[in-house]
Amino acid sequence: MCLALAGMTFFSGVANAETVRLHGSTTVQKRIMEPGKEALKKATGIDLVLVGNGTGNGLEDLVGGKCDAGMASEELADAVASMKDASGKAATGDLKPHVITSDVIKVIVNPANPVSKLDKAQLKGLHNGSITNWKTVGGPDLPVIVVTSHLGSATRKVFQKVIMDGSKYVDGALEVETTRKEIEDVGQFPEGIGAVSMGFINLPGNKEKVKIVETPEISRPLMLITKGEASPGVKKIVDFFTGEGKKFIKD
Known part of the structure; x- marks a missing residue:
């Protein structure tokens, strides 16, 4: 009887769970x-x-009814632009942002690179190809290898807007699908440079692979985006992480 009751309780709990x-x-x-x-x-x-496929692709999934909310790491207007770039389609519907916290993007280089500080003009030049050798900014006599996230990535869009003034990345930049791969590649190539979330750098095993360069601050909001008003489930998620769940957010 006890086993039967335990089984009934278990299945009842699963039935009441919300995905x-x-x-x-x-x-x-x-x-x-x-x-x-x-x-x-x-x-x-x-x-x-959870499906981590980039801000733009997440918005495309939201508009297409494939998810309940999109995860975004840029302002709503820029997120819509990311969606258009990622899919070739403009966002439709009443999209609403629900900000949870903020994030800082850090520029990373290979640990062997002696460069420790870069200003906006230098960063822009390194990434758009007007600066092609590290010796121009006080580094070694090596060609610059730019490593960047894929086209639908919010990190890429924010960096391109804030630092590069909308200019294009240099032809031949290495485009990778994940931030982990970006960190690995910069850590592998002495000539490498990238820009990633500080939260990723702080993940176990990543800090040792790269060196953070001092730059102008690059910040952006982290949010969920819904089509229309947030569902009760999404609202609970936002309320949790802006309330008691703040302590679980990784710096």
Whole structure:
């Protein structure tokens, strides 16, 4: 009888669980959702299904009904632009932002690179190809290898807007699908330079692979985006991470 009751209780709990699908920014995924996923489930009963495919692709999934909210790591207008760049389609519907916290983008180089500080003009030149050798900015006599995230990445869009004034990345820049790969490549190539979320650098095993360069501050919001008003489940997620769940957000 006890076993039967236990089984009934278990299945009842599963039936009452709520699943919320979040697609988009890997920064939101890794800094907020994954670290707090279990605590969120315990506090609210919500089971997260996460797909880190970039802000633009996440918005495309939201508009297409493939997820309940998009994870975004840039302002709403820029996120819509990321979506258009990623898919060739403009966003439709009443998109609403729900800001959870903010993030800082850091410029990284190979640990062997002696360069420790870069201003905006130098950063712009290194990334758009007007500066092609590290010796121009006080580094070694080596060609510059730019490593950047894919076209739908919010990190790339923010860096391109704030630092590069909208100019294009140099032809031949290495485009990678994940931030982890970007960190690995910069750590592998003495000539490498990239720009990633501080939250990713702080993940175990990443700090030792790269060196952070002092630059002008590059910050952006981390949020969920919904089509129309947030569902009760999405609202619970936002309320949790802006309230008691703040402590789970990775710096």
